Amino acid sequence: MTRRPSRRATAGQWLLLLAVVAVVWALLRSAGHNLAQRNMSLGFGFLGDQAGFDIPFHLVSWTTFDTYGRALLVCSLNALLVSVMGVVASTALGLLIGVMRLSANWLVRNTAVAFIELIRNTPQLVQIVFWYAAVLQALPSARQSLAVPGGILLNIRGLYLPRMITGPDGSFLPWLAMLVLAGTPFAWRLRIRDARIGVKALLLPLLAAALFLADVDRIEWPALKGFNVAGGIGLPPELVALWAGLSIYSAAFIAEIVRSSIQAVPRGQQEAALSLGLKPRQRLLLIVLPQALRLMVPPLTSQYLNLIKNSSLGAAIAYPEIFEIFAGTVLNQSGREIETIIIVMAIFLVINLLTSALMNWYNRRVALVGR
Amino acid sequence: MTAEIPARSPAHRLAGHTAGSLSRGIRQAMNALRRNLFNSIGNTILSGMMLALFWLVIPPFVDWAVTHATIAGISKSACDGSGACWTFIKVRLPSFFYGSFPPTERWRVDLAALLLVAFGIPVLRDRVARRGLWVVLLLTVFPVLAGVLLVGGVPGLPYVGTHLWGGLLLNTTISFVAVAGSLPLGMALALGRRSGLPIVRMLSIGFIELWRGVPLLTVLFMATVMLPLFLPHGITIDNLVRAMVALTLFTSAYMAEVVRGGLQGVPSGQEEAAYALGLKWWQVQYCVVLPQALRLVVPGIVNTVVDLFKDTTLVTIVGLFDMLGAVNQAINDPAWLGLAKEGYAFAALLFFVCCFAMSSFGRRFERRLERSTPR
Numbered sequence: 001m002t003r004r005p006s007r008r009a010t011a012g013q014w015l016l017l018l019a020v021v022a023v024v025w026a027l028l029r030s031a032g033h034n035l036a037q038r039n040m041s042l043g044f045g046f047l048g049d050q051a052g053f054d055i056p057f058h059l060v061s062w063t064t065f066d067t068y069g070r071a072l073l074v075c076s077l078n079a080l081l082v083s084v085m086g087v088v089a090s091t092a093l094g095l096l097i098g099v100m101r102l103s104a105n106w107l108v109r110n111t112a113v114a115f116i117e118l119i120r121n122t123p124q125l126v127q128i129v130f131w132y133a134a135v136l137q138a139l140p141s142a143r144q145s146l147a148v149p150g151g152i153l154l155n156i157r158g159l160y161l162p163r164m165i166t167g168p169d170g171s172f173l174p175w176l177a178m179l180v181l182a183g184t185p186f187a188w189r190l191r192i193r194d195a196r197i198g199v200k201a202l203l204l205p206l207l208a209a210a211l212f213l214a215d216v217d218r219i220e221w222p223a224l225k226g227f228n229v230a231g232g233i234g235l236p237p238e239l240v241a242l243w244a245g246l247s248i249y250s251a252a253f254i255a256e257i258v259r260s261s262i263q264a265v266p267r268g269q270q271e272a273a274l275s276l277g278l279k280p281r282q283r284l285l286l287i288v289l290p291q292a293l294r295l296m297v298p299p300l301t302s303q304y305l306n307l308i309k310n311s312s313l314g315a316a317i318a319y320p321e322i323f324e325i326f327a328g329t330v331l332n333q334s335g336r337e338i339e340t341i342i343i344v345m346a347i348f349l350v351i352n353l354l355t356s357a358l359m360n361w362y363n364r365r366v367a368l369v370g371r
Numbered sequence: 372m373t374a375e376i377p378a379r380s381p382a383h384r385l386a387g388h389t390a391g392s393l394s395r396g397i398r399q400a401m402n403a404l405r406r407n408l409f410n411s412i413g414n415t416i417l418s419g420m421m422l423a424l425f426w427l428v429i430p431p432f433v434d435w436a437v438t439h440a441t442i443a444g445i446s447k448s449a450c451d452g453s454g455a456c457w458t459f460i461k462v463r464l465p466s467f468f469y470g471s472f473p474p475t476e477r478w479r480v481d482l483a484a485l486l487l488v489a490f491g492i493p494v495l496r497d498r499v500a501r502r503g504l505w506v507v508l509l510l511t512v513f514p515v516l517a518g519v520l521l522v523g524g525v526p527g528l529p530y531v532g533t534h535l536w537g538g539l540l541l542n543t544t545i546s547f548v549a550v551a552g553s554l555p556l557g558m559a560l561a562l563g564r565r566s567g568l569p570i571v572r573m574l575s576i577g578f579i580e581l582w583r584g585v586p587l588l589t590v591l592f593m594a595t596v597m598l599p600l601f602l603p604h605g606i607t608i609d610n611l612v613r614a615m616v617a618l619t620l621f622t623s624a625y626m627a628e629v630v631r632g633g634l635q636g637v638p639s640g641q642e643e644a645a646y647a648l649g650l651k652w653w654q655v656q657y658c659v660v661l662p663q664a665l666r667l668v669v670p671g672i673v674n675t676v677v678d679l680f681k682d683t684t685l686v687t688i689v690g691l692f693d694m695l696g697a698v699n700q701a702i703n704d705p706a707w708l709g710l711a712k713e714g715y716a717f718a719a720l721l722f723f724v725c726c727f728a729m730s731s732f733g734r735r736f737e738r739r740l741e742r743s744t745p746r
Contacts, residue, residue, distance in 0.1 A: 005567045011654070013570040023598070028602040034600050105414050106407040107421045121726035123681035123718040125688075126695055130719065133702070133711040143715055262693060309586040327592050337596050345585045352584040 022122050031338070040170030046334050046344075047072070053329055055320045068330055075325035076347060082321065083308045089247035090307065091300075101259045119252035125313055127198035132317040136237040142228050142369050145361040151221045159235045166215050173215035177208040182342065184208075185362065217218060238319035242311065246316025250307045258304065301359035305352055312348075321352075322347060447707055459710045461719050463701045467721070470692050471538015477530065480540050483517040485548070495732065497739070510551050533611040537692035539721065542683040545615055545693075549683075550676055552619035557626025561634055562656060564627065575627070575685035582624035587682055590617045595689045614686045622679050629671035666740070673733030677726050684722075694718060 008076040035041065047069040048294035054061050059077045062070070084201060119127070137156065140146065145155040153160040187201040222232030235243075265288050312323040323342055331340040396665070408418040439454025450456035460467075468479050477635060489514045493505040524530040536544070563575030582590065594617035595610065602608070608616075637660050645659040687696035697716045700708060 001737040005652075009568060013568040017570050030603045031601045034604060037604070103417070105421075107418050111421055111424075117727065118723065121677070121723045121730060122679075123684040123695070123722055125684045126719050126722060129695070129699075130711075130715040134715050135712075138712065224673070273705060312588045313685075315588065323586070323588055323592075324622050327589065327596075331596070337600060339587065341593050341597055345589050348586055348589065349581070350586040353580075 009308045035338075040335070042338060044339055045331045049334070051330070051333075054335065055325065057239065057320055065145040068334070071108070071330060072343065073324055074321075075320055075322050078319070081309050081316075082246065082314065082319070083237060083311050086246035086250065086311070087304050089243065090250035090254055090303075091252035093259055097251060097255035098258025098262075101255055101261060115257055116252045116320050119249055120256075124245060124249045124310060125316055128242060128313055129316055131244045132237065132241035136241050137272075139237075142224065143230060145224060151219075153222045153229055153232070155226075155229070156237065157229070157234070158237045160229050160231075161233045161235070162214045162222065162233070163216050163220040164213075165220055173211050177211040177215075180204050180208040180211065203225050205333060220336055229296055236319075238314065238317050241313045241317055242319045242321075244311070246307055246310060247312075250303055252308075253303050254300065257296055257299045258292075261292040261299075264295055265291045297359065297363045301356060301363075305355055308351055309348060309356070430505035435736070447710075455713050455716075456710055457713065459701070459707050459713055463697075463707075466538060466697045466701065467694055467717070468538045468539055468698055471535045472531060472537070472540065473535065476523070478532055479520045479523070479528065479531075483520045484543075486513060486516055486520075487543075511593050514547075514551065520529045533609055538697045539591050541577035541611070541686070541691060541693040542680065544684065544687065545611075545618055546676070546680045548615045549618040549622050549679055553626045553679075554672075556623035558661065560623060561630035564631055565634060579624045579627050580620075582621050583628070587618075587621055587685055588688060589688045590621045591685055591689045593617070610691065613687065614678060615689060616681065622675065625675050625678070626672070629668050629675055630664065632671060633666075633668035634660060636667045637663045669740070670733045670737040673736070676738065677733075680726060681722065682731070694721065 023208055048067050050064075051066055051068050051071045052064050053071075054064055055071065056076055057078060058074045059081060061072060062074050097112050097115060100108050101116065129213060135345045138157075139154060139156045141155055142155045145153040145160075148274075151162045181204070184201055184204040187204055220231045222229050222234070249362070269287055269291065270283060273283045278286065311321055314321040315324040318324060326340050326344050333338060334340070408417045413746045427696050435454050437454075440452065440457055441450045442457040443449055444458050445462055447459070449458050465474070467478070469480055470479060490505070490509045494509055495500060499505065501709060517524060520528070521536070521540075522531065522533075560575045560579055563571045564579065566572050566575070584735065594613040598613055599607065641659055641663065642655055645655040650658065682697040683693060687699065688691050692700060695718055701712050702714045
């Protein structure tokens with residue numbers, strides 16, 4: 001309960017507002033003055049100009065004749081790609097390490113502790129450049145590619161994964177798989193004949209994977225042809241290094257979130273389950289996990305948001321994401337400092353506000369009702 | 372448990388010869404191993420997997436880092452390439468700590484570091500009389516002394532421009548300034564966010580969410596590239612100061628959220644009781660709420676400081692030569708090509724030592740807090 005502010009304080013806040021407005025106005029005025037001196041004007045018209053530079057890695061088509069506006073789309077998609085890959089990998093790895101951290105086995109538990117401490121106490125940028133310059137750049141050439149089990153090739157030019165070629169065009173199975181995957185968080189609350197689906201919802205991603213695999217026609221394996229690798233999906237070393245750096249760093253934090261959420265479930269809950277005669281597996285799946293997962297939602301959200309923001313560190317190893325392309329190449333070419341920085345900041349702000357709004361909404365739906 | 376009782380009986384202890392106690396020690400160790408690692412089939416498999424993993428990772432690493440490594444000599448030709456080339460680190464070590472600070476003036480950096488330790492110890496120790504006074508000294512007297520020492524320009528101390536600063540010196544300086552600036556700013560923002568005045572609250576929320584919503588890299592870039600555009604013509608600000616301002620503003624948003632958590636942890640009865648005594652708003656905050664809140668959030672503040680210290684490496688992207696920048700520079704030196712692994716491993720190790728020490732302090736404080744808080 002906050003007290004009603006005094007009349008003097010209520011008046012004082014207008015002075016504060018006035019001061020803020022005055023400072024902003026003074027800054028804008030001198031910016032306008034400086035721009036006028038350089039014969040420049042503000043405006044986003046330059047987005048229609050021809051870019052004329054190459055973006056080495058792109059998901060949608062890109063030529064040097066395309067516009068700055070399309071460059072924005074290309075590099076946003078690149079940033080989105082590495083963020084999604086990072087979120088998936090860091091969640092999987094973080095869950096594994098977090099469960100290891102809680103293991104009764106001394107060796108397993110302390111290996112997890114060592115991993116978490118080592119990763120959390122070194123800068124992420126050092127880790128990313130380490131993966132890039134010390135690991136990936138030290139790999140052999142394409143002719144001596146390292147073969148990773150599962151038909152994956154790794155060499156100095158990047159990581160080559162088998163490509164799954166789907167059946168005839170227009171098949172609905174991949175879409176159905178995506179729908180199932182997207183519906184997983186919501187299936188939690190559904191009831192079938194008065195029984196909550198609950199943790200069993202975690203089976204849905206497996207179902208989605210099965211649906212997707214059912215649609216796969218054949219698999220194209222990457223293979224050595226001449227001096228390079230042909231076939232499969234090639235990921236450039238910049239993407240692999242950034243992906244590794246982002247996901248391993250976040251995984252250490254997610255592991256701690258997993259551990260603290262599971263430990264935060266009140267002991268009485270376990271004891272009550274025990275006294276009801278539930279077996280260890282039932283205690284974990286029916287009592288502990290459903291409550292722990294709810295506690296995880298808010299800290300996980302901020303961890304994912306950190307990961308998305310940190311994808312801008314790709315600029316240090318020249319991965320063509322938003323910061324590298326827009327605050328780098330485009331800014332240098334067009335000389336439009338204010339506009340490019342505004343665009344970059346606005347994109348990250350929008351992504352952040354949208355994600356946190358979505359997660360807050362989801363959190364309100366699943367949160368435990370407090371007493 | 373029953374198996375251990377005879378071993379611990381006094382008669383046994385009296386009769387224990389050296390050989391007997393040794394074999395008992397081994398037996399106890401084996402027991403402990405069995406209890407912890409091999410007490411069930413599942414656990415045995417897990418332990419076996421971990422041991423196999425260690426066997427795969429540790430021997431090659433020791434071979435590289437110790438057995439086949441070189442540290443003698445002063446050039447790359449001393450290293451034969453079969454293991455780590457620590458010669459590189461040895462030769463380049465000063466630049467990792469001081470950057471391009473003139474060699475004859477480096478004692479000034481050492482002295483400033485000593486002063487930081489001397490002022491820091493009383494603040495961080497468990498039981499100190501007048502901790503507040505030491506904090507004030509650390510935040511007022513120390514920066515002046517260190518500033519004069521590092522910048523110079525007074526008789527006896529030649530001027531050293533900030534473009535010559537680098538290495539760990541830069542990370543430490545930026546971190547210190549950003550912490551000293553963001554703590555008070557963060558507290559003000561946290562109080563503002565909880566204020567009953569709508570305009571103050573809105574401004575605080577806007578400020579906090581703006582900085583928390585964008586990557587630090589864009590903030591640093593804004594400070595180095597855009598700031599000159601917004602300043603009146605003729606005014607220029609040192610590059611290092613720009614980075615410091617950016618990091619201070621950025622960190623203050625995170626500090627504010629940490630402090631806010633602490634403010635929410637103070638029971639509302641405290642505030643109401645203080646108002647009932649007739650204290651004014653600032654008296655309530657300063658004398659009753661903040662002291663309790665800050666005690667609660669020391670671990671959170673330490674985490675934020677560790678994050679900040681790690682994030683200072685980002686200044687290397689905007690063209691300052693911090694520790695990571697110095698390592699980058701050394702790695703790209705034509706005389707020492709191909710030693711990225713050694714360079715970055717050393718950088719990671721150095722940061723790990725600093726950050727681990729800080730987070731250990733935070734955890735120790737947290738444990739002390741748990742012990743002393745009545746439940």
